[in-house]
Amino acid sequence: MTRFIFITGGVVSSLGKGLCSAALGALLQARGYKVRLRKLDPYLNVDPGTMSPYQHGEVYVTDDGAETDLDLGHYERFTGVPSRQSDNVTTGRIYSTVIAKERHGDYLGATVQVIPHVTDAIKEFVQADISGEDFVLCEIGGTVGDIESLPFLEAIRQLGNELGPKRALFMHLTLVPYISAAGELKTKPTQHSVKELLGLGIQPDILMCRIDRALPEADRRKIALFCNVEEEAVISARDVDTIYQVPISYHEEGLDNEVCRHFGLPIGAEPDLNRWQNVVNVVRKPEGEVTISIVGKYVQLKDAYKSLSEALEHGGIANHVKVNLDWIDSEIFEQEDAVTHLEHVHGILVPGGFGERGAEGKIQAARFARERKVPYFGICFGMQMAVIEAARNVADLNMASSTEFGQTPYPVVGLMTEWIKSNTLQRRTAEDNKGGTMRLGSYPCAVLPGTRVAEIYDNVSEISERHRHRYEVNINFKEQLEKAGVVFGGMSPDGVLPEMVEYPDHPWFIGVQFHPELKSKPFHPHPLFTSFIAAAVQQSRLV
Ligand code: GLN
Numbered sequence: 001m002t003r004f005i006f007i008t009g010g011v012v013s014s015l016g017k018g019l020c021s022a023a024l025g026a027l028l029q030a031r032g033y034k035v036r037l038r039k040l041d042p043y044l045n046v047d048p049g050t051m052s053p054y055q056h057g058e059v060y061v062t063d064d065g066a067e068t069d070l071d072l073g074h075y076e077r078f079t080g081v082p083s084r085q086s087d088n089v090t091t092g093r094i095y096s097t098v099i100a101k102e103r104h105g106d107y108l109g110a111t112v113q114v115i116p117h118v119t120d121a122i123k124e125f126v127q128a129d130i131s132g133e134d135f136v137l138c139e140i141g142g143t144v145g146d147i148e149s150l151p152f153l154e155a156i157r158q159l160g161n162e163l164g165p166k167r168a169l170f171m172h173l174t175l176v177p178y179i180s181a182a183g184e185l186k187t188k189p190t191q192h193s194v195k196e197l198l199g200l201g202i203q204p205d206i207l208m209c210r211i212d213r214a215l216p217e218a219d220r221r222k223i224a225l226f227c228n229v230e231e232e233a234v235i236s237a238r239d240v241d242t243i244y245q246v247p248i249s250y251h252e253e254g255l256d257n258e259v260c261r262h263f264g265l266p267i268g269a270e271p272d273l274n275r276w277q278n279v280v281n282v283v284r285k286p287e288g289e290v291t292i293s294i295v296g297k298y299v300q301l302k303d304a305y306k307s308l309s310e311a312l313e314h315g316g317i318a319n320h321v322k323v324n325l326d327w328i329d330s331e332i333f334e335q336e337d338a339v340t341h342l343e344h345v346h347g348i349l350v351p352g353g354f355g356e357r358g359a360e361g362k363i364q365a366a367r368f369a370r371e372r373k374v375p376y377f378g379i380c381f382g383m384q385m386a387v388i389e390a391a392r393n394v395a396d397l398n399m400a401s402s403t404e405f406g407q408t409p410y411p412v413v414g415l416m417t418e419w420i421k422s423n424t425l426q427r428r429t430a431e432d433n434k435g436g437t438m439r440l441g442s443y444p445c446a447v448l449p450g451t452r453v454a455e456i457y458d459n460v461s462e463i464s465e466r467h468r469h470r471y472e473v474n475i476n477f478k479e480q481l482e483k484a485g486v487v488f489g490g491m492s493p494d495g496v497l498p499e500m501v502e503y504p505d506h507p508w509f510i511g512v513q514f515h516p517e518l519k520s521k522p523f524h525p526h527p528l529f530t531s532f533i534a535a536a537v538q539q540s541r542l543v
Helices: 017-030 070-079 093-106 114-127 147-163 188-199 217-227 241-253 254-265 274-284 300-319 330-336 337-340 361-374 381-394 452-456 475-483 527-542
Strands: 003-009 034-042 088-090 137-141 170-176 206-213 234-238 289-296 322-329 345-352 376-379 412-417 418-421 424-426 439-449 462-469 471-473 488-490 497-504 510-511
Touching: 003 017, 003 147, 003 300, 003 439, 017 034, 017 070, 017 137, 017 170, 017 241, 017 254, 034 070, 034 114, 070 300, 070 381, 088 093, 093 147, 114 147, 137 147, 137 206, 147 170, 170 188, 170 254, 188 206, 188 217, 206 217, 206 254, 217 234, 217 300, 234 241, 241 254, 241 274, 274 300, 274 381, 289 300, 289 330, 289 527, 300 322, 322 330, 330 337, 330 361, 337 361, 345 361, 345 381, 345 527, 361 376, 361 381, 376 381, 381 412, 381 475, 381 497, 439 497, 452 497, 452 527, 471 497, 475 488, 475 497, 510 527
Parallel strands: 003 137, 003 170, 034 088, 034 137, 170 206, 206 234, 289 322, 289 345, 345 376, 376 510
Antiparallel strands: 412 471, 418 424, 439 462, 439 488, 488 497, 497 510
16 A cells, blocks of 8 residues: 655745655665655746756756656665656646647546646646555645645645545644744744645644754644644754764654554564664764865856765765865866866866856866876766867867867767667757757666776676766767777767776776766765775875
């Protein structure tokens, strides 16, 4: 029997609903249950793929090629359950499904309305593609009170009613602020937020109270009384020093017990949270530290590189070191010498990116890393920039570039128009729609034996990693680049698309066309990140 937990947020945004959902998923999993996490996003974009990272943060890509909300990254990192297309839906997608059905005549002459047609489509989504999960956790994006989330709240209200309390639970995340002028904690915002939810027909079963200090018993009682929940169901979600502490703290506060109690499940033995405790111990007591420079474009908004910063931290955990991130806007290298910004760092990472702005700076960062023998990790765009750098400065292909930036005499990075996915031919052209037309999702990659990447991947012959890009390193320049010292350590199995490049005579210089950060977990740091941070540790002994 699948049970549904609906997670809403109130008072203000950015309370960490995604992390809260992920942590509850991890706790239920530690109790031996099979979980799946989903996100319902109220905006009108069909998916976040076309949104600027400044707007929405990172686009998280699933194995099956969906461009999704970054919270799915939290879910996957915390539970290890690979997310799927069916785990993220937006108002845009719901409406386009409903409108397509209407045009097709599927509503048999009915007036198509938010209730029941849109809400039915939402309910269908919530319950679709479930395979024996004990719990499906559904996070509703936005804050209660937003106009745009109303259809979602109405749909989960209906579902709560249809499924009954034995199969549905409403959890609400709120804020209990401390007002320093009064020297008091305030429960009123929580009361108002619950009132708002009640007005929509939803009585929360559990309240998660974000708070920066201990929640006094008197305040807990007050919240329970005014919000019509049991005292034990008022859980304090106190600020913690590392995100890996969140599941441990929630357990100590009784969250998973309360969920079990609600569903009439046995509380039983304590869940084993040792793996979380081990990670927390390493994070709190590192044996050293390294500094990695991330040379990118969206550096003002850290959420734009969420999985990346997490994966670097995982690499640090694997090496028992703290990883300091030095965010650099690559455009700065167009005015200032890279040396002054990069001389002190132990590793340089050029992440994924789009468009010409800042590209020259990234090319300079790759040059600096190659010449000064500083560990370099180029991811997607970062690999493309490293290849352009090699073409221009080592292979003497002056003005080599990517066709993403316009005409070039040497298109060492270009648009691939045809490729194979699961034995079928895929096509794209420069005129394609922007949404959903990239090489997206998991693709296999054949690893060349004897290379550094082969060693990093434990000498397996084939790996699978997730992609999100339109352009590719141009195979027609392979020989010239090889003469310049570039080794193609990974290729698509048909030998057409370069997937990994490296310099064997460099301490650590690797470019990958895919996004390894999407699959890294705190308990299973991605081998490329583990190896990159190990190289940075070596470098830190030299600098
Ligand atoms: N802009 C490049 C492309 O589309 C790289 C994309 C990326 O880094 N994700 O191929």
